[in-house]
Amino acid sequence: MRRAGTRPDSTDRAWWWDAVCYRVDVRSFADADGDGVGDLDGLRGRLGYLELLGVDAVVLAGAAGTDPASEAVSALLDEARDVGMRVMLAADVDPARTDPSAVLAPWLERGVDGFHLAPREDPAGAIRAAADDAALIGTGSGEWDLEFNLDLAVAGFDAAPIREAITKVLAAGTRPAWAMASTDTERSRDEAALTPVRAMALVQLALPGAACLRHGEELGLPGTQRIPMPWEGAEPPFGFSAAEGDWSSIPADWASFTVETQLEDPDSTLSLYRHALETRGTHPSFSGDGVEWFGAPEGCFAFRRVGRGVTCALNTSAEAVPLPPGEVVLSSRPLDDGRLPPGTAAWLV
Incomplete structure (x- = not known):
């Protein structure tokens, strides 16, 4: 497992340049003291x-009212540093x-690495x-x-608007942080519904820039959002x-979605993410700060990271x-x- 924040081709760049940032809604992630609320x-x-998943940074959401000088914060920061996680x-x-x-200074004094605003x-x-030299993820003028950005999330599962969204974001000039966080309200999801989810995960993780995942x-x-994590x-x-x-x-049929169940299944969505994050973080083809497009049939696209990098093909x-x-x-389906x-x-190389 690679150390968080390192890449084979860009050790001179800031740690956040291509980072995978994992946003945790603390109150719904894991409850240690048995009061029914995550902590x-x-x-x-x-x-x-x-660490097993392969994220570079954990983003604490719902923790703004926490005392940054508390023992819980110190212990978390210490253990995160021990495994190379921001x-x-x-x-x-x-x-x-x-x-x-x-707002920011008390957390900076404790050693946090940045803020998602x-x-x-x-x-x-x-x-x-x-913020001084701490990393800032923001939206709007600043x-x-x-x-x-959530441009991929709102583009729908259609190659043409997805390509338009990618082109627009990359043309903006600022290093992007791509997000695909679900905003749907369905309580269950079958294999057919997971098909575009898995495909768009590979599109998101192939693009230049950081990736923002939600737990x-x-x-x-x-x-x-705010649904307890099924372990x-x-x-x-x-x-x-x-x-x-x-x-x-928590839907009772989430037994098939638990971390335990999916870790044992090499074809699960979790296994796909693990494989994708490991490949993204270690394979030298994941370099280049722009993309070049191939010709493709209607309803499809293919782009390559500049400099003979990875090619990502999508069929909608x-x-x-x-x-x-x-x-x-790697492919999202066989x-x-x-x-x-x-x-x-x-993904092709």
């Missing part, structure tokens, strides 16, 4: 899973009413000044290191908490299509006699 100690107990804080800083230093304007650079996204969970077992709350109570907010049409030249290193099936993406 930092619960997250700390699951850092081994995040820690960022999701924060809402409005420079028009609040001094950014009052709620959408705000910072035309005068007050947030940048308060001096951000990474520009957060549970790697399991293929629908509507993951193990056959019944809710699936290892999230030892507390007794009403866990009806109803028919299998030929693959671009290269050796397939290939069809060497052709790219409908609803499938593949």
